[in-house]
Structure formats: structure tokens, C-alpha cells
Amino acid sequence: MEWFTAPDYWLSRLLFQRALAVIYLVAFLGAALQFRALLGERGMLPIPRFVGRVPFRHAPSVFHFHYSDRFFAAWAWTGCAVSLALVAGLDSRLPLWAGMLLWLVPWVMYLSIVNVGQTWYSFGWESLLLEIGFLAVFLGNDEVAPPIMVLFLLRWVLFRVEFGAGLIKMRGDACWRKLTCLYYHHETQPMPGPLSWFFHHLPRPFHRVEVAANHVTQLVVPVLLFTPQPIATAAASLMILTQLWLVLSGNFSWLNWITIVVALSAVDFGTGAPDVSDAPRWYEVVVLAVAALVLWLSYHPVRNMISRRQVMNRSFDPLHLVNTYGAFGSVSRVRYEVVVEGTADDVPREDSHWLEYEFKGKPGDPRRWPRQFAPYHLRLDWLMWFAGLSPAYAAPWFGALVERLLENDPDTLRLLHRSPFPADAPPRFVRARLFRYRYTTWRELRETGACWERTYVREFMPPSRLATVPARRS
Template identity: 85%
Template sequence: MAGVRCPAPGHAGPQAKKAEKAEKAEKAEKAERTAVEWFTAPEYWLSRLVFQRALAAVYLVAFLTAALQFRALLGERGMLPIPRFVEQVPFGRAPSLFHLHYSDRFCAAVAWTGCAVSAALLAGLDSWLPLWGGMLLWLVPWALYLSIVNVGQTWYAFGWESLLLETGFLAVFLGNDEVAPPVVVLFLLRWLLFRVEFGAGLIKMRGDACWRKLTCLHHHHETQPMPGPLSWFFHHLPGPLHKAEVAANHVTQLVVPFLLFAPQPIATVAAALMIVTQLWLVLSGNFSWLNWLTIALALSAVRFPGSPPSLPAAPLWYEIVVLAVAALVVFLSYRPVVNMVSRRQVMNRSFDPLHLVNTYGAFGSVSRVRYEVVIEGTPDDTPGEDADWREYEFRGKPGDPRRWPRQFAPYHLRLDWLMWFAALSPAYAGVWFGALVERLLKNDRDTLKLLRRSPFPPDSPPRYVRARLFRYRYTSRRELRATGACWDRTYVREYLPPTRLPETALRS
């Protein structure tokens, strides 16, 4: 027909090409959206933000604790010197920057750098960096704190050290404002929280019978390592309420953790119950940053209301890295899980030198009686009972019966905690107690900074130091009104006889 052109065979017209192009774009967009929905959870962007800032705050406290205490505990002239440790323990067993070099100045630089980076993360610097830059920034405090923990010896042998390292490692892969939170990492954070709570619940049920009888809190608030300002009041709560506390704790630690893996809003409710329980523990005692870090983990499982911002799809390299880390964590979880379900379950153990996946738990047994080691010094040449014995005062542990306990957590008073263990058994004090006494006899400046008060002027150290064991108990309401003292103490026995420096040390 004249005037009509037919398209050449095999060639589509302009309209058909446009339609085909639009269809391809739609398919690509759909595929990209499907990939995003599988790998990321944009609705948890605020949960990630809150968790990251809370974790940065805990990091800041941990590094501040290290910066202010390391010289007396681990320094070149400390009670357990790092240089001596790294000579005896190879790098493979305890990876640390201090295997490459150690000096007190370098250790201070590591601790204060950790403080600075933690403060930067708390202020949100990672959000201003590209994705890879934010990940590297989160890697810095983890590597620095690992270096400290792995040479910290008994001063760092606490479960919350490994918990901070495991949490900090997962935070490296949580991303920043350039990508939505990865579902896999959010799941791993819940898996960690599950092990913290469920492991603690199991160790209680398998341990002291008072947990099964619901009577442990009749003693715990009085005998815990470091009571807080409200612990006296918690101790004097009615017995039935103590039993209700224990029963609620069992539910929170043995039942609620499974709900973390349920659909929303059930997972949010489970996390909220854990947060309430942890806040109750914060009020009742001083447990360093254990409770606050557990709260941070629970916040990562909370789905906050509000519409998420528009976030781009995750780059392929990021997906590969996250999935590889997830596979590693699953592989390393085998031994902690076997330990957790074992009848011989142990608390707070690391199964790899990087503290990537650990086992947790606390208070498998509860002391019925509180003992305290009281250290005294005298300037007299003859250390008899009629000598002028003066008591050293610690910052957190009970001493003067009239001195009310203070709130220190999340800050960690390491020496005070170890003094509690020393009172349980001299075996816990074997590697450091003698070094502490020696430094008190020298009026060592760094050691005295760990104390609340020394009874001796800086230029007049004591001639002798001794330690005595006392039994402490909370006073009753009537005794508190009559004496103003929250503690009553009774002498038990000599813990360390009067000790002085050798003559060679005195001359030097």
C-alpha cells in the first residue's frame, strides 16, 4: 500500500523499544529491591544508631579505666608488669600490640587513643565517613582494647572484657548511613545477647541450690563484690519479694531469650524485658559495664517507631565480607554452645585468642557471709597490737562501717574487685597481693592513686603493713538509726602478718 512503511524484519519500532527498556529497568529495580530486602533491614536504622552510640560510650569508659589505672596494675613497675608477661607468653596465645613494643608512655598512648576514637564514635564521626572508612574506625577501638585485655592478666579476667570485644567486633560490620543495617549482623547481635542471658540462667540453675529455692537474694545484695548506694535497701526488702525477684530473673534469662528470634513486636517486648531487668541490677549494685553493655545489645533488637530514611543498596564487597564474618561466627560458636549445654558448664571463658565468640555467666554460686580484707599500716618500729595502726581506705569496697557505698559502675575499680576475691580465698591474691603490700610500704604514688585515702603523708611511708580479715554484715534499720553505720564488722583472723621491706630495699 502506497505511503506505508513496514518495519524491517528483526527490528522493533521506537515504542516497542521504549517498552522493552522500561520493562528491563523495572525488572532490575525489582531484583535490586529483592536483594536489599533480603540483606538489609532499613526499619532498624534507628536501632543501629542507638546501639552504636551506647557501645561507643562503653568503649570510652573502658579505655578511661585503662588509662587511669594501668601504671599501678600493669606498668613497668606495676604489680603484674606487662613486659614480664609478654616475655613469657607468645603472640599467638595473646595477640597484642605490646608484643611489638612496650613502655608506660606507649601504653598510655594506646589507652588515650582509645578514649579519643570512642569519643569520636560517640559523636557520630563514623556516619560522616564512607562505608569502608566507618568500618575501619570501628575496628580501631576493638584492636586497641584487645591489645590491653590480652596482656591484662588477672586484672582483666572478667567476663565483660570478652563481651565488649565480641560486641565491638560485630559492630565493625553493622555499617553506617551509607547502607541499611545488615540482617545477618542484627541476628548475630541477638545471638550474642541470647548467649549472655541464657548462659547466665543455666549456670544459676546448675549451680547454687539457692537459685532453685528462690532464696539467693536473701544474701546476694549483702555479699556481692561491690555494693552500691541502694544495696542496703535492696537487702532489706521483704523475703517474698526477694523470691519474686529470683523467679522473674529465671523467666528473663531462661525463657525470654528465645523470644528475641520471634517476629516483631514480640522481639521488641523481649528486649524491653531484658532492659528492665538490667536496670534493676544497675540500681542494686556495681557491676562495671556488664549491665550497660547488655542493655546496648538489647537496644539493637528493639524496633523503634518511625519511617526509615532512603538508603542505597549494599555494595557487593560489603555483602561478601558480612557473610564471611557470619560464617566465621557460626563456626566459632560450636565450643561455646557445647559448653553452655554441658552439665560442666563454665562461666566467662574465651575459646579463641581474639575473643570473637565466648561463653558467659555470673554468680553460679552466692556467698552467704561477707568477708573483707582490711589493710593497715603503722609508722612504729615495733608492730605490736598497741602500735599506731592506720587503715587504708579503698574507693569502692567496704571499709569504714559508717561509710555508705558509692555508685561507680560503669567505671571499673579493678583493685577493689580483686580485693573481694582475695577475701574469698588467699589463692585469688597469690600473684598480686604481695606486690600491693610492697608498693604500700614504698608509698608508691601510682598505687595510692587507686585508693580513696592513704593514712600516711607522701614522704613518710609506713614501717609495717598488715592485713586482717573481717566479717561484714548490713546493719538493721534500728542499728542504722542508732549508730549511723550501714555495716557491722567483726574481726575473724590475721590475713597477713605485719610485713616490712627488707633492709636492702630500705637503703635503696
């Protein structure tokens, strides 16, 4: 079938596949480095406890059959190795069927992690990576030209990501309709980046233009993805530029980067494909079957997207094959941060010598400038932002975090930028307090060198200690 393939998109496929492999690598690396404190046998939300109460059919994962910290580590590091092989282009050196199986491996492996990741893996970009990773299995390699159906399925994903985000904004917070959300967003976003302070201080009329441009990019431009070239390329390119702007303004894990990656698949670089064979019949049948499956599974995401009660970032099947997306349906006007402190005093008082724990990404010390971490995802830091919004978000894991800090647990401390206590002398008590943070002005920054100004609001958690206090080492 001559219509089945699109030879002019071979470079688009190549860039898409290599970039997607890099994102897989970042995802597996984050899992390998963070899982022990978050999900391990002594983690805040242990996987063994989760698989004991959630059946396999609701969350398919290899860890239903066996779990140990050593096994999870081997699983995650193997995922890194497979991702590196894909970055190097090993799939292109294999027969078509073997290349497809190689792309299937990281999808299966990461699905096993996401499905037991609980609240640590509840972000939309996890499902987005799985949905795009699944389609990548059927995109082929150098033996055949890219199949048109898979290319359009990738555009269908990109459409839902952008259009869904646009709709949730228009239906959600009134500041999106008033074009005023960016008066607050750069200051109150989950994890500011090194340039976020400067973005916040852009003139307010410019912020209004930004919001209006965002609405055009998310509500109008996505429709153009399904028009003939070069209009589709122009639409995808505009989305890429918008996402790069967002990359500069904050730390959103790999959300912006994977959106850029899938947009690359819609760009026609105008270069012909090298010599390729005709697609084998079995491959055509498999691709058409996958296309039919995706269209069938799209019913619930589409129904959600057009609903007045639209929800963000929802998976409708346990394999995360077709999902619904969205971001920032509401924007906080004020930034609250939970500051965690410990003391070595035997009796905790307000005038005790309280020392603050420093996180890697979330604001803490007002003089410490935000760092760039994306596309790497600091999961604990993101959840601490949610804790500042409401203690209910932190209820499942915050008590366990405090317990690990009281024990000076090495795996937990590795998630932090700095612990104020030496390894052999854990704190006697740990408490948490809620502060309001705001960006300093240009004048305050010059005078104090601090990018944040913070004000105490209330107690978040009273001073707490272990039931059995370990003896001090002499």
C-alpha cells in the first residue's frame, strides 16, 4: 500500500526516536536514584504494601510478582541501559521486528514503575511518556519509511495535550479569561527555575500578551496539525517555540521536552528517505490494528475533553494507552512553602536551636537562587509544593518523611540539598512550619541579595520525635 508510508518524514522519525530515548533515560535514571526513599521496602510509600492491596489487573506491574530494593534497582538501571542503546540507534541496526521489540522493552519496564509509583508518579507526563512510548514501538526503523497512521496518532496525542490544556484553562480559573494569570504564575508555580524571578518581573502588559498567545497556541494552532504541509509544520514549530519559552520560565520535569519531541514528528524537513524496503504485510496489519485500538480508546478522553466537568491528567486504562491531559486549570495567587526544621535539644521550645533542612529544588533559604533541574524530576520537591497548598496532599507520606529525618535515613537525606545534622547525630525533634513566600523587588534584590522574602503563617506540624529515641553516639 503506497499510502501507508511517508518517506519524507524519515528525519522527523529519527529525531523523534533519539530524543524520546533520552527522555526514557532521564525517567529511568530518576527512578534508580530516588526510589529507595520514596517507594522502597523502607520508603515513605512502600511498593510491597501497595501491591498487597491493589490487584494486578488494576495496576499491571512486574513488581506484583516479586519485589526487593535490589530487584527494583536492577530494573531501573536496565531501563537506563536500554535507553542508552536506543539513543545510540541500536534499533536501526536490527531487523524491523527486533527493533520494535527493543522499543517495547522500555515501555513495559516504565509501565511497571508508574503503576506502583502511587502519588510520586501521579503526574501527567508519566502517562504522556507511556502513551508516546507505546506509539514509538510501531514507528519502524531504517528498513521501512515511517507509517502515516502512526505519525497522525502522534499528532493526535499532541492535539490532546495542547487543546486539553487550553480548554481546562478557559473553563477553570477566571484569570486565564482575564489574561492576568501570569501576574502570579511565575511566583507560585511548583518549582521555579533560575529565570523565573525575571519572568515574574516582566511588565504586566507583556504578561497579558503571553496569556493571549498561549490561548492561540493551545486552542487554535492544534487544529492546524491535521492540515496539509507546510501549515502542519508551521503549527508544530510554533508549539515547539512556545514550549521552549516554558522551559526557560520554570522546572516542569520533562513535560515541555516530551511535547517538543512529539511535535518534531509533525515537522516535514523536506528531505527524502534513504533506500527503504516496502513495508511487510504483517507490519501493515499490526499498525492498522494499533490505530483502530487507539481510536477506540479515545472515546473517554474525547468525552472528557468536551465535558464541562473536564478533569486533568487522567488515564482511562491501566496501560496508559490513551489519556487526557491538562495543566494549571487554576493558578495560586499566593505561594506557601512548608519549611522543615530539626533540633538537637531534649525539650523542644520556640527558642530552641532549630535548624532548617534544605531541599534541592523547592524554595527554602530566601537567598538561595533556584536551580535548573528539568527535565530531571525531583519528586519529593514537587510533592512538598502540594503540601503547601493543603496538608491533605501530604497526609499519606509526610509523617513517614519526618520519621526518616529523625532517623537520619541516608536514602532520604540524599533527596535533600543539605541536612543540618551530622550522620551520627540525628535531631531529637522535627517540626514543620508554613511560610508565605514572595519574590523580592529589584530594589530588595540589590539590597539583600535575596530573591525571596518569606513571612511565617502558622504551624504545619508540631515538634515530633521517635517513639524510641536512639542513643547518642559518644
